[in-house]
Amino acid sequence: MEYTVQKLARMAGVSPRTLRYYDEISMLKPARINSSGYRIYGQAEVDRLQQILFYRELGVSLDSIKDIVTAPSFNGAQALKEHREKLLEKREQLDVLISNVEKTIAQSEGRIMMMDQEKFAGFKQKLVDDNEAKYGKEIREKYGAETVNKSNQKVKGMSQEQFAEVTKLGTEVIETLQAAFKTGDPAGELAQKAADLHRQWLCFYWDSYTKEAHAGVAQMYVDDPRFTAYYDEQQPGTAKFLRDAVHIYTGIK
Amino acid sequence: MEYTVQKLARMAGVSPRTLRYYDEISMLKPARINSSGYRIYGQAEVDRLQQILFYRELGVSLDSIKDIVTAPSFNGAQALKEHREKLLEKREQLDVLISNVEKTIAQSEGRIMMMDQEKFAGFKQKLVDDNEAKYGKEIREKYGAETVNKSNQKVKGMSQEQFAEVTKLGTEVIETLQAAFKTGDPAGELAQKAADLHRQWLCFYWDSYTKEAHAGVAQMYVDDPRFTAYYDEQQPGTAKFLRDAVHIYTGIK
DNA sequence: ATACACCTTTACGCAACGTCAATGTAAAGA
DNA sequence: TCTTTACATTGACGTTGCGTAAAGGTGTAT
Numbered sequence: 001m002e003y004t005v006q007k008l009a010r011m012a013g014v015s016p017r018t019l020r021y022y023d024e025i026s027m028l029k030p031a032r033i034n035s036s037g038y039r040i041y042g043q044a045e046v047d048r049l050q051q052i053l054f055y056r057e058l059g060v061s062l063d064s065i066k067d068i069v070t071a072p073s074f075n076g077a078q079a080l081k082e083h084r085e086k087l088l089e090k091r092e093q094l095d096v097l098i099s100n101v102e103k104t105i106a107q108s109e110g111r112i113m114m115m116d117q118e119k120f121a122g123f124k125q126k127l128v129d130d131n132e133a134k135y136g137k138e139i140r141e142k143y144g145a146e147t148v149n150k151s152n153q154k155v156k157g158m159s160q161e162q163f164a165e166v167t168k169l170g171t172e173v174i175e176t177l178q179a180a181f182k183t184g185d186p187a188g189e190l191a192q193k194a195a196d197l198h199r200q201w202l203c204f205y206w207d208s209y210t211k212e213a214h215a216g217v218a219q220m221y222v223d224d225p226r227f228t229a230y231y232d233e234q235q236p237g238t239a240k241f242l243r244d245a246v247h248i249y250t251g252i253k
Numbered sequence: 254m255e256y257t258v259q260k261l262a263r264m265a266g267v268s269p270r271t272l273r274y275y276d277e278i279s280m281l282k283p284a285r286i287n288s289s290g291y292r293i294y295g296q297a298e299v300d301r302l303q304q305i306l307f308y309r310e311l312g313v314s315l316d317s318i319k320d321i322v323t324a325p326s327f328n329g330a331q332a333l334k335e336h337r338e339k340l341l342e343k344r345e346q347l348d349v350l351i352s353n354v355e356k357t358i359a360q361s362e363g364r365i366m367m368m369d370q371e372k373f374a375g376f377k378q379k380l381v382d383d384n385e386a387k388y389g390k391e392i393r394e395k396y397g398a399e400t401v402n403k404s405n406q407k408v409k410g411m412s413q414e415q416f417a418e419v420t421k422l423g424t425e426v427i428e429t430l431q432a433a434f435k436t437g438d439p440a441g442e443l444a445q446k447a448a449d450l451h452r453q454w455l456c457f458y459w460d461s462y463t464k465e466a467h468a469g470v471a472q473m474y475v476d477d478p479r480f481t482a483y484y485d486e487q488q489p490g491t492a493k494f495l496r497d498a499v500h501i502y503t504g505i506k
Numbered sequence: 507a508t509a510c511a512c513c514t515t516t517a518c519g520c521a522a523c524g525t526c527a528a529t530g531t532a533a534a535g536a
Numbered sequence: 537t538c539t540t541t542a543c544a545t546t547g548a549c550g551t552t553g554c555g556t557a558a559a560g561g562t563g564t565a566t
Binding site for chain 3: 004005006016020036037038039
């Protein structure tokens with residue numbers, strides 16, 4: 001049986017370009033070239049290609065494959081062992097990378113939480129603003145600053161385990177929220193569970209929880225495009241959904 | 254403080270070429286260009302470079318980094334999460350690859366064991382040849398072929414666990430041999446343990462063990478360059494060492 | 507005759523620089 | 537001041553394994 005590039009390519013599940021490339025780098029030369037300059041492959045080439053593709057699937061470089069299929073069978077085992085070492089090394093590097101990325105994400109989440117707090121402080125300040133008559137400006141400002149400071153202190157004072165816990169809680173909020181969003185019902189069981197988890201999450205940073213503040217922060221998620229972007233990451237509309245759920249949860253607005 | 258390419262490069266631990274490249278792709282433009290055409294970087298550029306390198310260490314592509322450092326801080330978390338997903342996917346692929354490579358290596362080891370058997374059959378045949386008078390040619394050939402067939406049957410009939418066991422045993426042989434080689438004494442405890450492990454390994458394939466055959470195979474490891482290459486993979490001279498150990502172990506030659 | 511599927515070679519593009527090459531400039535010692 | 541030395545510039549090719557045109561020839565069916 002004889003094959004042109006495309007026929008062999010279709011048979012082996014590769015592109016004709018790949019075969020021409022293998023010819024170019026002398027990894028798989030056609031059996032002969034016909035009078036029109038067409039590459040013609042025979043059974044031996046089919047077999048060799050299968051070998052090549054086998055090693056390729058194992059992630060071996062074409063250069064190494066050339067050695068393997070050219071040299072006698074013994075080099076195969078040796079080359080594979082070396083290859084395995086490389087792969088194991090790669091995986092270790094990947095593991096380190098992943099762990100670092102996760103640490104960075106955790107920090108980033110931490111920053112987002114910090115922003116939550118600052119927003120919260122701003123919200124409290126706004127509450128105070130509404131009660132303008134009661135306090136002087138300096139006191140209000142100090143109150144806002146103190147709230148942030150207290151929260152920051154709380155975050156800084158967190159133990160490794162606490163930090164892990166709050167990070168996990170944050171993930172749970174998101175996951176529950178995603179599931180709840182699919183139900184479409186902000187008053188439903190899942191959505192209310194998400195709202196409750198969100199309350200727990202906030203309480204890690206706030207020393208005093210009030211329904212008003214909770215509802216206010218939820219509203220901010222919709223008003224501030226940065227927060228909206230964060231909560232809508234997987235599904236647009238999630239921030240709004242969380243706000244609705246929290247408003248029902250707190251019974252406010 | 255102002256820096257030329259090399260000064261900044263040395264400070265940041267990158268090459269000047271990298272900085273020029275970052276300039277070229279507009280990721281990090283110098284603060285200004287002096288009268289001689291030199292790139293001059295300022296503090297802002299140093300800070301930005303540090304950010305860039307931070308993300309680069311996490312394995313983020315330069316294209317993504319550009320988005321991250323250009324856009325406000327919120328995109329950072331999102332980009333990192335996407336990046337983490339990619340990394341996790343990569344690791345899974347790697348795990349599959351590694352497992353496949355290991356399977357292939359095991360098979361390859363299996364082939365080597367098969368070759369051992371064939372060699373063994375050949376060895377038996379040679380023994381028989383030496384006793385030319387006793388048997389006819391056909392019987393000898395049949396005997397040799399039968400031995401190979403029996404061994405092959407034995408390998409084919411192995412259960413998954415048995416195969417894993419024999420593979421592990423093979424690894425133990427090599428490891429013990431490596432350790433023994435360092436002692437330099439083929440009569441030592443380690444070397445004799447290696448010889449014994451090697452006997453156990455052979456017994457997985459042979460239905461009848463004899464000291465003569467064991468010693469003969471060990472000699473073949475030295476005589477056949479393919480076997481020598483296999484056993485000398487980590488340390489040249491290992492095949493010879495194994496032969497010596499086995500000769501002492503069997504008390505032959 | 508013409509359409510259509512297939513073949514050929516040539517060559518750029520991808521990521522993130524490394525590595526010459528050819529040439530201009532700054533700083534430091536004799 | 538002259539020369540050496542260190543450093544600057546742009547330009548361009550190489551790396552891996554092909555994808556993707558582009559420009560043109562071939563084979564077969566209608």
